[in-house]
Amino acid sequence: MNRREFGTLSAAAAMALFAPFRAFADETCQSPYMPKITGHEEFVYIWTLGVEGMGDEQDKLVTIDLRPGSATRGQVINSLSVGGRNEAHHGGFSADRRYFWTGGLDTNRIFIFDIHTDPAKPTLHKTIETFVKDSGGVVGPHTFFALPGSMMITGLSNDRDHGGRTALVEYNDDGEYISTYWMPTKEDMQGAVAVGDAVADGYGYDIRALIRKNVMLTSSFTGWSNYMMDFGKMLQDPEAMKRFGNTIVQWDLHTRQPRKVFNVPGAPLEIRFPWGSDANYAFSTTALTSQLWLIYEDEGGEWQAKSVADIGNPSDIPLPVDISIAADDQTLWINSFMDGKTRLFDVSDPHNPSQIYEKVIDRQVNMVSQSWDGKRVYFSSSLLANWDKKGSDDAQYVRAYNWDGRELVEDFNIDFYELKLGRAHIMRFGSSELYA
Amino acid sequence: MQFVKTSALVAGLGAMAFVWSLWNDVPERVPFASVFEAPENYQFEPPVAGSYRLNRIKAAPNGTVLDIHGQAHELSDLMKGKYTLVSFVYLNCGDVNGCPLAMSTLFEIHDTSLDLPGLPKHVQLMTISFDPKRDTVEAIESFAYPILADEKAEQKLDWHVLTTAGQTDLKPIIDGFGQAIDQSSDQDVINHLLRMYLVDRDGEIRNVYGLGFLDPRLLMTDIETLLMAEKSL
Numbered sequence: 001m002n003r004r005e006f007g008t009l010s011a012a013a014a015m016a017l018f019a020p021f022r023a024f025a026d027e028t029c030q031s032p033y034m035p036k037i038t039g040h041e042e043f044v045y046i047w048t049l050g051v052e053g054m055g056d057e058q059d060k061l062v063t064i065d066l067r068p069g070s071a072t073r074g075q076v077i078n079s080l081s082v083g084g085r086n087e088a089h090h091g092g093f094s095a096d097r098r099y100f101w102t103g104g105l106d107t108n109r110i111f112i113f114d115i116h117t118d119p120a121k122p123t124l125h126k127t128i129e130t131f132v133k134d135s136g137g138v139v140g141p142h143t144f145f146a147l148p149g150s151m152m153i154t155g156l157s158n159d160r161d162h163g164g165r166t167a168l169v170e171y172n173d174d175g176e177y178i179s180t181y182w183m184p185t186k187e188d189m190q191g192a193v194a195v196g197d198a199v200a201d202g203y204g205y206d207i208r209a210l211i212r213k214n215v216m217l218t219s220s221f222t223g224w225s226n227y228m229m230d231f232g233k234m235l236q237d238p239e240a241m242k243r244f245g246n247t248i249v250q251w252d253l254h255t256r257q258p259r260k261v262f263n264v265p266g267a268p269l270e271i272r273f274p275w276g277s278d279a280n281y282a283f284s285t286t287a288l289t290s291q292l293w294l295i296y297e298d299e300g301g302e303w304q305a306k307s308v309a310d311i312g313n314p315s316d317i318p319l320p321v322d323i324s325i326a327a328d329d330q331t332l333w334i335n336s337f338m339d340g341k342t343r344l345f346d347v348s349d350p351h352n353p354s355q356i357y358e359k360v361i362d363r364q365v366n367m368v369s370q371s372w373d374g375k376r377v378y379f380s381s382s383l384l385a386n387w388d389k390k391g392s393d394d395a396q397y398v399r400a401y402n403w404d405g406r407e408l409v410e411d412f413n414i415d416f417y418e419l420k421l422g423r424a425h426i427m428r429f430g431s432s433e434l435y436a
Numbered sequence: 437m438q439f440v441k442t443s444a445l446v447a448g449l450g451a452m453a454f455v456w457s458l459w460n461d462v463p464e465r466v467p468f469a470s471v472f473e474a475p476e477n478y479q480f481e482p483p484v485a486g487s488y489r490l491n492r493i494k495a496a497p498n499g500t501v502l503d504i505h506g507q508a509h510e511l512s513d514l515m516k517g518k519y520t521l522v523s524f525v526y527l528n529c530g531d532v533n534g535c536p537l538a539m540s541t542l543f544e545i546h547d548t549s550l551d552l553p554g555l556p557k558h559v560q561l562m563t564i565s566f567d568p569k570r571d572t573v574e575a576i577e578s579f580a581y582p583i584l585a586d587e588k589a590e591q592k593l594d595w596h597v598l599t600t601a602g603q604t605d606l607k608p609i610i611d612g613f614g615q616a617i618d619q620s621s622d623q624d625v626i627n628h629l630l631r632m633y634l635v636d637r638d639g640e641i642r643n644v645y646g647l648g649f650l651d652p653r654l655l656m657t658d659i660e661t662l663l664m665a666e667k668s669l
Contacts, residue, residue, distance in 0.1 A: 095646065096629055100618065148646035173614045178492070255488035380517025435618055
């Protein structure tokens with residue numbers, strides 16, 4: 001019996017006993033390997049930085065109730081502190097979506113939360129204390145991207161010079177180290193090809209993959225010596241300002257080998273692939289040069305990179321940060337930290353995007369997450385503890401909006417300072433419907 | 437006399453080479469991926485075998501399983517000595533992107549293994565039910581019948597069709613592999629993430645495949661890469 005014959009049998013069986021796997025949908029930035037939420041998200045988890053002199057001063061995982069009709073909708077219903085301030089930053093679910101891996105960019109500790117036993121009340125399942133030693137010197141666990149059976153983690157820095165030279169680090173689902181993949185550098189390209197003017201700087205930041213094309217992309221930010229420095233001080237330091245990434249690397253996802261290095265000047269940050277079956281491209285934005293970049297497969301089957309739009313007025317340096325692509329691939333939310341704005345781009349033609357909406361969210365804004373149907377959009381505030389604004393401009397919040405295609409209308413706001421929680425960073429949705 | 441000695445030497449060397457190739461069962465060296473059709477859903481060429489390495493992800497778990505005759509085995513004993521592609525299925529699964537897809541992939545590898553003579557010595561297939569209540573020994577025996585009744589079965593890869601006595605025996609196995617399953621409110625449905633595991637001769641998991649990577653060409657290239665690394669090819 002060959003594949004086609006069995007496929008026919010299976011289709012018949014499916015009709016007889018249709019049992020769709022929960023390959024549903026929720027926020028659009030997840031690894032494509034994991035189960036997704038259908039309908040309404042029930043909770044949002046916020047990885048939050050502790051603030052000295054505020055509350056328990058610790059980093060924590062905050063849970064907000066989003067259940068329609070719930071008496072506590074729009075409220076914090078749980079907070080789990082992890083001890084110390086680690087520079088809590090980003091996190092990602094395991095491929096089975098039972099665990100939420102989060103990182104501390106300063107202490108390099110990785111906290112793995114159980115979010116399936118009781119999605120309303122996560123517990124701390126495991127802490128990895130040995131990331132730097134395991135990896136051979138990688139610092140700053142940033143993005144957590146789920147693969148079947150493992151977690152791929154991007155680093156931001158290294159323990160030799162605390163600059164931007166860094167690597168990808170892979171752990172198995174039990175939290176045991178597997179391997180380190182150092183980013184290609186000019187001196188050691190590892191078989192990769194530099195495209196045009198690209199100079200492989202060895203920097204890292206985000207990671208995303210397009211499975212059916214076997215393509216993985218990584219971007220490039222800056223090292224510990226910069227991201228832990230006071231923002232204003234860094235801006236005045238010409239040498240520090242030179243130490244930002246200018247590359248996106250294309251990898252063979254299956255073999256974990258770099259293939260191409262693209263020149264993307266000005267610190268490309270978040271990467272997002274669309275969901276369409278024929279959509280062979282990704283977006284990224286550059287923090288320092290305020291450009292929207294398209295990384296795409298050309299007609300010859302080769303991947304290329306080009307700038308396709310300005311974000312705001314680049315000379316103002318609005319500092320684009322998080323982005324969120326719609327499930328139908330037609331629009332892209334782009335936040336900019338310095339002007340506190342969110343901008344919506346029409347990306348139905350990815351080669352010619354155009355801005356169609358903008359709104360000031362607050363004095364500062366960083367993360368954005370949207371529901372699969374695009375009708376609910378959530379924002380949070382913190383970028384980095386030492387880069388967040390000071391004084392009255394240091395607004396720390398999670399704010400929910402309804403989007404009707406024309407206007408963002410505020411649903412609820414949670415002031416994280418008022419509740420003495422800390423700086424609100426990455427958000428990820430949870431739902432009890434994912435688990436039996 | 438010299439000619440006789442030389443001829444004898446050449447013949448002897450040839451015989452040794454022939455015996456060596458038989459002993460090593462060296463298949464004809466075509467890339468494994470080349471004997472499979474390119475599936476429609478996978479829009480990339482498999483990497484060149486031997487051009488990369490496969491990590492040791494973790495040790496595969498052990499546990500007690502039942503074969504189609506109801507005989508109990510230690511899982512580690514069944515996996516030892518060969519590269520094993522392991523998949524968890526249940527026979528009532530109707531999710532086209534679940535068990536049927538895993539099964540069709542395994543069937544394709546099973547059938548096409550005829551084109552890779554010598555491979556059965558190194559590689560085997562294994563399906564383990566995560567529904568021991570309904571996938572009894574009798575049920576899996578029925579499922580396995582067409583595989584074993586195949587007139588060319590002995591030339592193809594071995595395929596262990598297995599179940600367990602119950603949840604007590606099953607749980608450590610699925611937990612050890614990391615196969616996530618959830619019993620839904622519909623008792624006929626078991627939600628699960630499609631996974632296939634490549635386990636090496638020493639019982640180490642060397643790769644885990646999910647939806648999107650169940651391309652037989654990719655699976656077999658990984659096996660070929662491991663065989664090359666241990667110099668079996």
